[in-house]
Every structure is written in structure tokens, then in C-alpha cells.
Amino acid sequence: MRVLVADDSMVMRRIVVRTLRQAGFDCEEIIEAADGRQAYETTLSESPDLVLSDWNMPEMTGIESLRAIRAAGSDVTFGFVTSEGSEEMRAEAAAAGAAFLIAKPFTADTFRDVLEQYVA
């Protein structure tokens, strides 16, 4: 599985990758993006199997990035990993084409429970 992890925080990108592995997911390649625009451009150029994205990022927010990715025709599995998990944001994410929203803080169990239905 090739995974794009988008977050403006270096440490959160590292924690997300670590948690994916702790949850037992086999990541053959990890691609990182430090803002929403990088996430958009890299998703289209690298075609990952899964995008895990923060919501609140510079350049483009995560939701703007997702909308641009869908507008460009990509149907990549896209999920948010964000510090904000209100019902309104979950609905907005789903309407834009997100598969799930994981709220920070999270555990490996959370990743396993949420992701296993989307990852072969």
C-alpha cells in the first residue's frame, strides 16, 4: 500500500506513519506532504492508494485539497486525521468525498477499526 500523509506538523506526520505500522498496515511506500497544495499535487502525480490528511493546513486546507482532487477526477481513498471532529465537519468531509474522519488524539486501535474496511 502506498500512503500519502499530509500534515503541516512534522511530528504528526511521523506519528501517523508510526500508528499505521502499529495498527498492522503494510505500507510499502510513505509519501509526505506539508500543506494542502502539496497534498493535492502529490496525490495527482503519485496516485497513492490512500491519503491521510490533516484539515487545518497552510496553502490549501485539507477540505480544499480534497475538493480539488475530486474535481481533477481522482477517486483515491481519502480520510482526515484532524484535531477537530465535530459532526458538522464530519458531514462536510463526507459530502466532499472523504471516506472517514479520525479525530486526534487517536490510537493504533482507532486506525485499525476505521481503516481496515478501506485497506485490502
Place this chain on the structure above:
Amino acid sequence: MTEAMTAALPSAPELAEIVDQVWASFLEGELIAVPEPDLARPYDGCLVAWVSIAGDWTGHLSVVCSDAAARAIATDMFQLDDSEVTTAEVADALGEIANMVGGSVKGMVGATAVLSLPQVVLDAAALVSPEARRLVTVQAHWKDELLEFSLWERQPGNGGGK
């Protein structure tokens, strides 16, 4: 600000619970709450990270700790040795703590609120928060260091405070 808006703010025990959840997920060691926070303690030698919340309630969430505590937080979160952690990584880790705690607070104060990106200042003693007053503070000991989490409400025209 109305009483209803005030009621939406987390209480000190609720803020402490949010912090505990972040710690349990991403950091080693127990947080030991300070029963009666010292609001006048000096910030000399401390760092501060904060995120702003703007919407039905407007203010910011700050995290203040010593340089040693901030380095320990970064060491834990990056899973690096202390000697390997850079200043940028310390600021990144402390900012992410503020982001996670502030994100949970934002969820309690109103659906229309907007959360800023985190900001970090390496000298907390030099920081003044004009037009803001502190409403909720939680202090806790962790690895023999004192951590402080505060909610500040923006009040235009107020003289401000530390």
C-alpha cells in the same frame, strides 16, 4: 459575552481531561494535576505555543512549559534521543500539542468556530496578550516539569494580561 457562551467553555476539569487524552495517546509518563494553579508564576525560561479560536467564542488556548519540558515532549513524540532534537522539532511538537488541545476546545465552543494554525514563541516571558483575559487554567507536573494550559478570551478594549 453571554452566559450561554461562557457555559460552552470547558471547565478546568474538562480541560484537564482533554490534556490527559492527548498525553495518554502520544506521550510517556503520567500527568499529575496541580490542585490550585499558581497564576502568577513567572514564565522566565519558558516556551509558549497557542492556537486561536474565532467564532461564537473568540480567544486562544496556550501551552506554557520550560525548555526542558518542551524538549522532553518533542523527544517523546518524535521518539528521538534528546541530543537529536532540533529547535524546529521542539516548536513543532509543542505547537501540535496546542493544536490538539485547541481542536477539542473548539469543538465545545461552537460549530462555526475557526481554528488557527499553531504559533510558538521561544520566550514566553516576552509575550503579552493584549485584549485577552485568562478564564481557565490547568497546571500539571510531568517528568518533574510544570506544564500550563490556559484558555484566554478576547476582550477588545481590555488592557490585556500575561
